[in-house]
Amino acid sequence: MTPFDKLLEFLTQTWRADVLILAKLGILLFLFLYFLFSLVVIKQIKLMSETVKGEMENFLLLAAKILVGLAVVVFIMALIIL
């Protein structure tokens, strides 16, 4: 292996590492935004339940809370796995 090949290999490895770090940061950022989105969903369901109170609002609120829980679990999982 020539010194140039070694340089190329080094650069490729470094670049690969950078891409993975960037991808990890991107995924974490996305999951954080997803968590915020799920909070907005809860808020919106509460507001809409005040506007129109039907028969499924409690179920929808529960589903929205499960969504928040899911977002938190996946965020923590991403921190551990990636």
Next chain:
Amino acid sequence: MPDVFVAKKKKDLPSKRVSRREKRVESVRKRHGMGPRYRRVAERLVKERQVGKIKAFNILPGRVRFETQEVREKVILLLRQHLVTQIGWVMTAFFLVLAPISFIWIPMVDFMPGNFQFMTIVIWYLLVIAFVFEKFITWYFHVFIITDERIIDVDFYHLLYKEVSNTKIDNIEDVTYKQGGMLRSWLNYGNVRIQTAAEQREFMIEDVPRPNKVAKILNELRLEEEHEKMAGRVR
């Protein structure tokens, strides 16, 4: 000579028992200045009552309440878009759920390390859940309510935008409904357009089931309001 026919004395006649409900209905009619044979729209619709958690056409949904509802105001109809209009996003969601299976034959994420591949699929399903949830609540809260006094249009376009407008039944000038196309005729759904004399000139109920019934009930409510006005009852 014996009598051919002897009528029973009044006190022998069986006394007519009047239930508390009948008394209450009678008192309401008297209060509203209506005759004994007059039946209000809400009373007439009791036999046709239809309520369901995810039904698009609800008649007399007893449990439904809305923000500006008055104490004696009764919800007559709660309308949503026909379920068949939601097939588009349901099918999309179905294909999105199945899409990651195609990774077995089409190696789209193979260039990534295993943990990143796993996270990609998890994120994919999170997006599908968000898509389904957002579409469902948009449909669920996008309702049109007809009470015995008002019509209320709740437009819930997406998570961050909603619009609520209402007008009194008295303000309704014209009600027309439109059904076009094979699917709409077959499944009996269409648009109902309500022209009003209020600030918002027009209310449109889109893709609602049984538009003919909606138009009929609205006309009956208009007549009822006129009748109440003549009887001197203004709420």
